Amino acid sequence: MNYETPQFFHVMQYAAAADGDVIDMVSGNPDWEPPEAIREGLGEYAEADAEEFQYPPSDGLGPLREEIAQRRNVDPDRVIVTNGTGEANYLGMARALEGGAGDEVVLIDPVYPYYPGKVSMLDGETRLVGAARDGSLDVAATCEAIGPDTALVVLNTPNNPTGAVYDIDAVRAVVETAADHDALVVVDEVYDHFDFSGTFESALSLDADNVIVTSGVSKSMAITGFRVGYAIFPPQLVEAAKTRHMLVNVTGSRPAQQAVYTAYRETGPDYYREARDRLAERADAFTAALDEAGAEYTSPDGAFYVLARFDGFPGTMGNVKTLIDEAGVAGMPGATFGTTRKEWLRFALVTPRVTEAAERLADYFDGR
Amino acid sequence: MNYETPQFFHVMQYAAAADGDVIDMVSGNPDWEPPEAIREGLGEYAEADAEEFQYPPSDGLGPLREEIAQRRNVDPDRVIVTNGTGEANYLGMARALEGGAGDEVVLIDPVYPYYPGKVSMLDGETRLVGAARDGSLDVAATCEAIGPDTALVVLNTPNNPTGAVYDIDAVRAVVETAADHDALVVVDEVYDHFDFSGTFESALSLDADNVIVTSGVSKSMAITGFRVGYAIFPPQLVEAAKTRHMLVNVTGSRPAQQAVYTAYRETGPDYYREARDRLAERADAFTAALDEAGAEYTSPDGAFYVLARFDGFPGTMGNVKTLIDEAGVAGMPGATFGTTRKEWLRFALVTPRVTEAAERLADYFDGR
Numbered sequence: 001m002n003y004e005t006p007q008f009f010h011v012m013q014y015a016a017a018a019d020g021d022v023i024d025m026v027s028g029n030p031d032w033e034p035p036e037a038i039r040e041g042l043g044e045y046a047e048a049d050a051e052e053f054q055y056p057p058s059d060g061l062g063p064l065r066e067e068i069a070q071r072r073n074v075d076p077d078r079v080i081v082t083n084g085t086g087e088a089n090y091l092g093m094a095r096a097l098e099g100g101a102g103d104e105v106v107l108i109d110p111v112y113p114y115y116p117g118k119v120s121m122l123d124g125e126t127r128l129v130g131a132a133r134d135g136s137l138d139v140a141a142t143c144e145a146i147g148p149d150t151a152l153v154v155l156n157t158p159n160n161p162t163g164a165v166y167d168i169d170a171v172r173a174v175v176e177t178a179a180d181h182d183a184l185v186v187v188d189e190v191y192d193h194f195d196f197s198g199t200f201e202s203a204l205s206l207d208a209d210n211v212i213v214t215s216g217v218s219k220s221m222a223i224t225g226f227r228v229g230y231a232i233f234p235p236q237l238v239e240a241a242k243t244r245h246m247l248v249n250v251t252g253s254r255p256a257q258q259a260v261y262t263a264y265r266e267t268g269p270d271y272y273r274e275a276r277d278r279l280a281e282r283a284d285a286f287t288a289a290l291d292e293a294g295a296e297y298t299s300p301d302g303a304f305y306v307l308a309r310f311d312g313f314p315g316t317m318g319n320v321k322t323l324i325d326e327a328g329v330a331g332m333p334g335a336t337f338g339t340t341r342k343e344w345l346r347f348a349l350v351t352p353r354v355t356e357a358a359e360r361l362a363d364y365f366d367g368r
Numbered sequence: 369m370n371y372e373t374p375q376f377f378h379v380m381q382y383a384a385a386a387d388g389d390v391i392d393m394v395s396g397n398p399d400w401e402p403p404e405a406i407r408e409g410l411g412e413y414a415e416a417d418a419e420e421f422q423y424p425p426s427d428g429l430g431p432l433r434e435e436i437a438q439r440r441n442v443d444p445d446r447v448i449v450t451n452g453t454g455e456a457n458y459l460g461m462a463r464a465l466e467g468g469a470g471d472e473v474v475l476i477d478p479v480y481p482y483y484p485g486k487v488s489m490l491d492g493e494t495r496l497v498g499a500a501r502d503g504s505l506d507v508a509a510t511c512e513a514i515g516p517d518t519a520l521v522v523l524n525t526p527n528n529p530t531g532a533v534y535d536i537d538a539v540r541a542v543v544e545t546a547a548d549h550d551a552l553v554v555v556d557e558v559y560d561h562f563d564f565s566g567t568f569e570s571a572l573s574l575d576a577d578n579v580i581v582t583s584g585v586s587k588s589m590a591i592t593g594f595r596v597g598y599a600i601f602p603p604q605l606v607e608a609a610k611t612r613h614m615l616v617n618v619t620g621s622r623p624a625q626q627a628v629y630t631a632y633r634e635t636g637p638d639y640y641r642e643a644r645d646r647l648a649e650r651a652d653a654f655t656a657a658l659d660e661a662g663a664e665y666t667s668p669d670g671a672f673y674v675l676a677r678f679d680g681f682p683g684t685m686g687n688v689k690t691l692i693d694e695a696g697v698a699g700m701p702g703a704t705f706g707t708t709r710k711e712w713l714r715f716a717l718v719t720p721r722v723t724e725a726a727e728r729l730a731d732y733f734d735g736r
Binding site for chain 2: 009027029030031032033034038039040042043045046047050051052053054055056057058083084086087090114117118121222223224225226227228243244247248249250251252253254255256259
């Protein structure tokens with residue numbers, strides 16, 4: 001087994017152990033409040049009959065599954081409630097790699113490092129295809145990489161780390177080419193509530209029988225620790241995925257599922273809009289201050305990350321530690337996200353201190 | 369993929385849909401109250417800072433992991449908090465099968481059906497070895513089945529479905545033979561709090577570097593839906609298991625972990641003793657009434673199941689449905705638990721109505 005442990009925890013531990021004040025832009029942990037109904041739902045559940053503390057259905061509490069199905073406009077039988085979007089991606093990727101169609105997995109570079117980790121764990125072979133410079137899908141290169149050995153393509157939109165929101169026609173082209181080679185496509189839409197561009201369209205709209213859409217409420221409800229996600233499988237693939245889910249996890253955690261169900265029912269669109277607007281403002285403020293610092297950067301259309309590049313300062317783990325110690329800003333090394341952004345650093349917009357962070361970076365690079 | 373979906377949910381659904389009153393002895397869901405501190409812990413957590421709603425460490429909340437380590441007298445670094453004992457078993461079994469030592473897995477028959485399901489999912493080959501008639505380990509037969517192709521032996525004590533509590537010397541003999549063949553042993557001790565015999569000893573006492581012990585609080589705290597379990601790995605195997613845990617689930621659900629931590633701290637031995645005594649009484653009452661019915665049965669030394677055999681009425685799914693419809697008692701088919709107990713039915717002692725259930729069975733078989 002040669003899969004690598006993702007490096008997030010390593011950087012977070014280093015930043016937490018640093019001497020001075022460090023602005024944490026490492027994690028994918030929202031720093032804002034969850035919907036009030038999360039707290040209410042959990043408090044009510046704490047008083048429920050003991051019977052409600054026992055196994056929910058393996059594929060998730062019925063009302064929660066139906067709520068998700070209604071929101072995504074799919075048959076509830078296609079929905080599996082998972083232990084976060086992480087498990088949803090694992091189930092989708094495992095289904096593809098046990099399907100016998102091949103063992104190659106096409107991933108878009110820069111890449112969320114859990115994806116190649118999962119591919120290795122599942123005995124697949126990762127094939128990286130570069131995104132366009134602006135983070136959008138390079139449709140020609142992606143389709144050219146799909147062949148008879150391809151079992152799976154994994155897409156993530158809105159994208160971590162580039163902030164790109166994929167054009168639905170680009171996604172469709174990849175899905176159709178994958179179908180031509182009996183390959184599946186997992187589309188991870190966990191940042192679907194953070195679309196600043198107004199152009200995001202779910203891959204579910206393609207109604208393709210080789211597409212698995214994954215998502216969850218970790219980001220949209222600011223509860224990454226609750227572990228409530230879901231996968232929406234095409235009808236012919238869902239039973240095998242439910243079996244794997246049952247054999248690995250039996251089922252997800254019920255207190256979290258119950259609280260999320262309550263929050264789905266009682267949270268209006270204002271909550272989500274405020275979170276989105278807050279992130280868009282932070283992206284503007286952070287990139288404006290990066291301009292002052294003379295950095296190159298991506299302006300995100302969605303999600304909550306900014307990639308930045310400082311001349312002569314590649315995105316290595318060593319340089320990330322230098323910035324923690326000497327600038328008081330913690331980001332992630334671009335080298336963690338595949339091969340194409342080794343010169344870059346990723347900053348997560350999960351702090352109100354984004355302007356201060358960019359100013360600290362500007363001061364540090366001025367002084368070098 | 370040829371693994372079978374476990375049949376529990378099928379029987380539970382059939383029983384729930386039945387017309388008349390059915391006494392449910394199917395599930396492994398405790399019917400008693402969880403510790404009061406579970407409710408308190410969850411209620412307090414509902415009011416916590418939003419920061420505490422974000423990812424716990426991948427291997428579990430630090431204080432919870434330390435509490436478990438202290439109770440089991442192991443180094444905290446060896447503990448992974450999992451999404452229930454089900455995931456703990458999956459991690460242990462996966463570690464063995466990716467170790468390259470072979471692909472055969474020795475399981476004891478009668479067998480908890482999730483075990484062979486997981487073996488198939490992990491591309492291993494199950495080799496069933498019969499338990500002794502009283503459910504104890506057949507050490508000679510088990511050791512004889514272990515050979516160069518053996519990657520893993522899985523033991524479960526106190527045992528589901530036989531109620532046997534394995535002699536620690538028998539476990540040691542199997543562990544030593546496994547070590548001779550570079551095979552691992554997963555010992556699932558999830559029923560460790562339900563030992564009526566006073567003879568249970570954890571496999572951790574063997575201090576063997578090829579033993580992985582799994583357990584959890586689903587049964588001991590009567591919260592199967594919370595999904596808090598753990599695996600204790602030998603030091604040289606724990607890192608790879610933590611990586612798999614991270615790649616599959618990222619981490620377990622934090623509200624459940626926090627509530628369990630509170631309950632560990634605030635629940636005295638009385639709670640566990642009362643639950644154990646209640647089950648011992650139910651076992652006595654149920655088997656006494658089965659005597660009246662002229663059935664053969666196992667008297668459990670631990671866990672909370674009774675295997676019973678009625679002449680001329682094998683433990684098929686069809687006969688289980690007949691008993692649901694005509695006797696108003698729901699059990700599990702012995703045929704679900706491997707090959708050796710096809711004539712038997714399993715009844716879970718998770719209802720106060722055990723005497724009534726046995727009387728219903730007696731009436732039904734009297735009238736045939």
